[in-house]
Amino acid sequence: MPELPEVETIRLSLLPGLLGKQITGGEVLLPKLIQELSPEEFLAGVSKREITALKRRGKYLILELDQKWALIVHLRMTGQLVLENTEAAMVKATYLKLQLNEGYDLRYRDQRKFGRIWLFEASRLTDFFAKLGPEPLEDDFTVAVWEKRLQKRQLAIKKLLLNQEIIAGLGNIYADEALFLAGILPERPANQLTELDVKNLYTSIRQVLQEGIEHRGTSKKDYLDGTGQPGSYQEKLRVYGRKNLPCVACGEPILKVNLGGRGTHYCGKCQH
DNA sequence: AGTCGCCTGGTA
């Protein structure tokens, strides 16, 4: 489900309700959701701790507890993290409930049960994210860094965009959108991109992610932010989910193919 | 490098 803009929107929407709150208790209703620990160990580890920061790395959400522990959430395809009144009825597919002081729960829902949650000491974060690629919106992600990452790679550029070790945070929607904006065919081998292609792609990646955040994410099916609100970027998508609809630039029908097992949308006339 | 499994639900 959520890519970088959705996870960032969830982070921003949860920030006011979570910062400084204490986790008073909780309930795990799907043991396999919790990685490396038993549900009991996990609940004991988060209980009585204060949420001291909320961060994001790629598509991972990081709750810092007591400035010492890291509670990591990866939503995979259909995960949702929402703040709800403790009295509110438990919605279907809610698999984790963390009770906070002041009457609210942080609840995790996940239709397809693909999500993952970890709890460990914050000192392990560097190791945990060691293989993850650069943050595309950070200042240290430069064209030069991007160029270097694509060097000598003969894989289709779309596949590289989806590889989180190459660049963090892009998923199927924003990868297709970035390639369209840059005018590059998804099948192009990365090492055949010109210097200008690489530069355009760099700019396009940052643009679509920025736009996604500004529109509070893309709600195609399940995605909601931490307050239960959908995003609106689905209305702005240029190619994703627009098979057979006219290209916004040239009017030709948008094509959809399968690339590496993922639906891939593009304009056969605008992208080369 | 490519395919399969993990899960459930919506749609063709």
Place this chain on the structure above:
DNA sequence: TACCAGGCGACT
């Protein structure tokens, strides 16, 4: 009934 879905890791 079959296929598809915003992700990712374990297989061959």
